Amino acid sequence: xxxxEVRGVTRRxxxxxxxxxxxxxxxxxxxxxxxxxxxxxxxxxLSLVSGQRRPDAGVVRLDGRDPxxxxxxxxxxxxxxxxxxxxxxxxxxVVDFVAGHYPDPVPTDELLEQFGLADLGRRQTGSLSGGxxxxxxxxMSLVGRPSVVLLDEPTxxxxxxxxxxxxxxxxxxxxNGGTVLLTSHxxxxxxxxxxxxVVIDQGKLLADDSLETVLSRVGVxxxxxxxxxxxxxxxxxxxxxAFVRDLVASGVEFRDLEIRGAxxxxxxxxxxxxxxxEGAVR
Amino acid sequence: xxxxxxPRTRSHTQTxxxxxxxxxxxxxQFLETVRIPIAVLGNVLFPSLSMFFFVVPQTTVAGNxxxxxxxxxxxxxFAVCSAxxxxxxLGVAEDRQLPFYPFLRSLPTGPxxxxxxxxxxxxxFSLFGVLPLILIGWLFTAASVTPGQLLxxxxxxxxxxxxxxxxxxAIGYALSAKAALxxxxxxxxxxxxxxxxxxxxxxxxxxxxxxxxxxxxxxGRDLLVQATTGAEAxxxxxxxxxxxxxxxxxxxxxxxxxxxxxxxx
Numbered sequence: 001x002x003x004x005e006v007r008g009v010t011r012r013x014x015x016x017x018x019x020x021x022x023x024x025x026x027x028x029x030x031x032x033x034x035x036x037x038x039x040x041x042x043x044x045x046l047s048l049v050s051g052q053r054r055p056d057a058g059v060v061r062l063d064g065r066d067p068x069x070x071x072x073x074x075x076x077x078x079x080x081x082x083x084x085x086x087x088x089x090x091x092x093x094v095v096d097f098v099a100g101h102y103p104d105p106v107p108t109d110e111l112l113e114q115f116g117l118a119d120l121g122r123r124q125t126g127s128l129s130g131g132x133x134x135x136x137x138x139x140m141s142l143v144g145r146p147s148v149v150l151l152d153e154p155t156x157x158x159x160x161x162x163x164x165x166x167x168x169x170x171x172x173x174x175x176n177g178g179t180v181l182l183t184s185h186x187x188x189x190x191x192x193x194x195x196x197x198v199v200i201d202q203g204k205l206l207a208d209d210s211l212e213t214v215l216s217r218v219g220v221x222x223x224x225x226x227x228x229x230x231x232x233x234x235x236x237x238x239x240x241x242a243f244v245r246d247l248v249a250s251g252v253e254f255r256d257l258e259i260r261g262a263x264x265x266x267x268x269x270x271x272x273x274x275x276x277x278e279g280a281v282r
Numbered sequence: 283x284x285x286x287x288x289p290r291t292r293s294h295t296q297t298x299x300x301x302x303x304x305x306x307x308x309x310x311q312f313l314e315t316v317r318i319p320i321a322v323l324g325n326v327l328f329p330s331l332s333m334f335f336f337v338v339p340q341t342t343v344a345g346n347x348x349x350x351x352x353x354x355x356x357x358x359x360f361a362v363c364s365a366x367x368x369x370x371x372l373g374v375a376e377d378r379q380l381p382f383y384p385f386l387r388s389l390p391t392g393p394x395x396x397x398x399x400x401x402x403x404x405x406x407f408s409l410f411g412v413l414p415l416i417l418i419g420w421l422f423t424a425a426s427v428t429p430g431q432l433l434x435x436x437x438x439x440x441x442x443x444x445x446x447x448x449x450x451x452a453i454g455y456a457l458s459a460k461a462a463l464x465x466x467x468x469x470x471x472x473x474x475x476x477x478x479x480x481x482x483x484x485x486x487x488x489x490x491x492x493x494x495x496x497x498x499x500x501x502g503r504d505l506l507v508q509a510t511t512g513a514e515a516x517x518x519x520x521x522x523x524x525x526x527x528x529x530x531x532x533x534x535x536x537x538x539x540x541x542x543x544x545x546x547x
Contacts, residue, residue, distance in 0.1 A: 047384060050384075074390040076390070079385075080382055080384075081382075084381025084385060086382055088314060088317035097310045102298070102390065124317075147289045178289035
């Protein structure tokens with residue numbers, strides 16, 4: 001039995017097909033990163049897995065059960081959107097409120113301590129900085145000791161040290177056997193954390209494979225060089241060898257040639273653009 | 283960071299007990315409402331001001347214990363209807379547009395505890411509106427009740443508020459905040475008038491009185507007047523109130539079930 005199972009799921013909003021016959025299985029203890037431009041269907045998929053919505057067609061299972069059933073969600077944790085925290089409530093009140101839904105929650109003090117929020121327990125959430133809100137959001141997803149966690153943009157808007165700290169918490173949770181499905185704008189984040197990458201665009205699953213395979217399948221290379229006028233140029237090419245041969249044969253002057261494999265970001269851009277020429281890539 | 287938040291290896295359990303969850307949501311909702319003082323003040327002020335403008339200056343009403351008590355009862359019920367319909371009709375509709383709302387719906391709890399908490403929270407804030415009315419009635423008019431009648435009155439008004447909280451929730455879950463506001467207004471004032479909350483129904487012509495007796499406001503008012511003054515309510519008052527309550531329970535649950543939340547992204 002998988003931690004998350006999505007089978008042949010279609011979800012429409014009026015005329016818009018948000019998800020088109022999507023299937024995805026996440027095994028226990030996996031850490032899967034989900035990538036896609038805005039409006040690709042990532043949030044819709046998460047809302048189906050967390051039981052907020054019903055699919056129009058297909059089956060969604062959380063640990064083998066229908067997530068629309070409240071007791072099936074006792075194994076689930078997820079982050080609220082950062083802007084969605086109830087502004088007038090205190091940090092401790094919000095954490096206690098979420099914790100109260102679970103049979104064996106992490107004691108609030110310990111949790112606040114772990115996420116560096118111990119001194120902020122009495123502050124209203126509306127007065128927190130963006131980074132503090134993000135930490136609180138991730139803390140809220142983990143307070144119930146869930147076996148499956150859905151993280152929607154967990155570190156958006158954080159500085160480098162804040163991001164690294166949260167990454168450590170997520171890795172830590174995963175290392176102890178937790179299942180993670182995360183979406184991110186930061187391809188670096190997915191590259192850093194995920195073992196498996198799912199690319200979704202216009203409601204369709206474009207790729208679902210290990211990080212390396214997704215990178216290699218796209219197979220682009222990044223070639224950088226400085227031309228005769230001293231301008232640094234960058235080319236993304238499918239075959240760097242042929243590119244360099246042509247470059248040399250053409251007799252154009254250049255220096256500081258550099259070739260390396262594309263990052264996930266570049267691979268992703270290539271993949272999405274490939275399918276949708278006008279694709280809105282971030 | 284230390285390793286505190288770890289996954290539980292144990293598999294599925296039941297959700298927390300219904301009462302635990304209801305208490306949790308009641309605390310949460312109460313704190314959220316009370317931290318915005320203007321919302322509380324509005325509930326307290328409107329009925330009290332009406333009392334000062336429409337009842338206290340009229341000596342024929344204010345000087346007669348039965349009329350004055352009846353007037354306090356009518357306005358008290360209006361305070362409750364208004365608080366319930368606005369807080370829940372508009373409040374729920376607004377909550378649904380907040381980004382925190384989808385998160386709430388994904389917590390391991392069904393709609394029950396949240397609805398129970400809404401109803402209780404509505405009762406608490408209705409009382410905040412009713413208490414000053416009782417004080418004004420006691421200090422500035424001839425209205426009088428025995429302690430027993432007062433308790434019976436408070437009990438009755440809490441029961442009478444339930445259908446209005448549920449109706450408010452049905453509206454809140456079915457409509458957007460922009461649509462909920464006029465709908466609440468369109469429902470509240472005719473219901474309040476037809477139910478005799480502003481003018482005593484004894485002044486109504488026969489046909490209006492017949493319609494009036496079918497409204498939940500009239501049923502609630504007459505039961506409240508009976509509890510506080512001893513003047514007998516019409517025989518169908520309790521069944522009428524119970525019938526509307528049942529209908530609004532169904533409407534509220536249907537509206538909640540159909541509500542798929544607002545589409546985000």
